[in-house]
Amino acid sequence: EVQLVESGGGLVQPGGSLRLSCAASGLTFTSYAMSWVRQAPGKGLEWVSSISGGGDNTFYPDSVKGRFTISRDNSKNTLFLQMNSLRAEDTAVYFCAKLQRSFDWFYFDYWGQGTLVTVSS
Amino acid sequence: DIQMTQSPSTLSASVGDRVTITCRASQSISSWLAWYQQKPGKAPKLLIYRASNLESGVPSRFSGSGSGTDFTLTISSLQPDDFATYYCQQYNSYYTFGQGTKLEIK
Numbered sequence: 001e002v003q004l005v006e007s008g009g010g011l012v013q014p015g016g017s018l019r020l021s022c023a024a025s026g027l028t029f030t031s032y033a034m035s036w037v038r039q040a041p042g043k044g045l046e047w048v049s050s051i052s053g054g055g056d057n058t059f060y061p062d063s064v065k066g067r068f069t070i071s072r073d074n075s076k077n078t079l080f081l082q083m084n085s086l087r088a089e090d091t092a093v094y095f096c097a098k099l100q101r102s103f104d105w106f107y108f109d110y111w112g113q114g115t116l117v118t119v120s121s
Numbered sequence: 122d123i124q125m126t127q128s129p130s131t132l133s134a135s136v137g138d139r140v141t142i143t144c145r146a147s148q149s150i151s152s153w154l155a156w157y158q159q160k161p162g163k164a165p166k167l168l169i170y171r172a173s174n175l176e177s178g179v180p181s182r183f184s185g186s187g188s189g190t191d192f193t194l195t196i197s198s199l200q201p202d203d204f205a206t207y208y209c210q211q212y213n214s215y216y217t218f219g220q221g222t223k224l225e226i227k
Contacts, residue, residue: 044208044219044220045157047216061215107155109167110167112164113163
């Protein structure tokens with residue numbers, strides 16, 4: 001059974017940094033692209049970043065580009081999200097999600113339980 | 122960017138009802154659409170992928186249809202466990218989600 005367990009969330013001041021981790025089990029980790037998706041309190045879902053199975057290719061929406069960095073350690077089956085220059089609007093639950101390939105397109109098929117990031121002074 | 126619009130935002134229904142949620146994309150996304158169910162404090166759960174394909178383990182009362190810009194999620198006979206928030210999501214060009222439809226008990 002695929003399991004994704006996030007950690008590293010917490011309270012951080014505006015302009016600060018935080019690093020999230022996602023430990024994966026029950027899958028051949030290097031075979032799958034992975035993503036981070038966030039959900040602000042009481043709001044909908046927003047894609048934050050994706051990374052290819054080998055870690056060579058990364059993707060971001062404009063809202064976090066240049067501030068967030070996704071990476072992975074395939075030897076430890078772990079996904080990371082380095083978040084810098086944090087803003088109040090980055091406050092959200094951050095979910096780690098596995099991407100499943102369908103032809104040349106990918107959708108999220110497994111999700112972790114999420115970790116809360118609060119940006120506030 | 123592709124925008125996804127769901128309707129209604131809130132839906133009140135009773136156990137046993139047949140309900141339909143619609144999702145419209147701002148441009149054609151072929152069939153690259155997924156539907157998720159989310160309960161409070163929990164992660165989203167995949168229900169449908171590629172517009173109409175039922176994820177393994179998901180009850181057959183859930184079905185999806187559509188292509189291009191217009192899509193629907195139908196629950197044929199509501200069960201108590203189905204009251205939740207539902208999101209559509211396009212994966213034709215990166216990923217965007219609809220704003221969600223909260224399915225409430227009438």
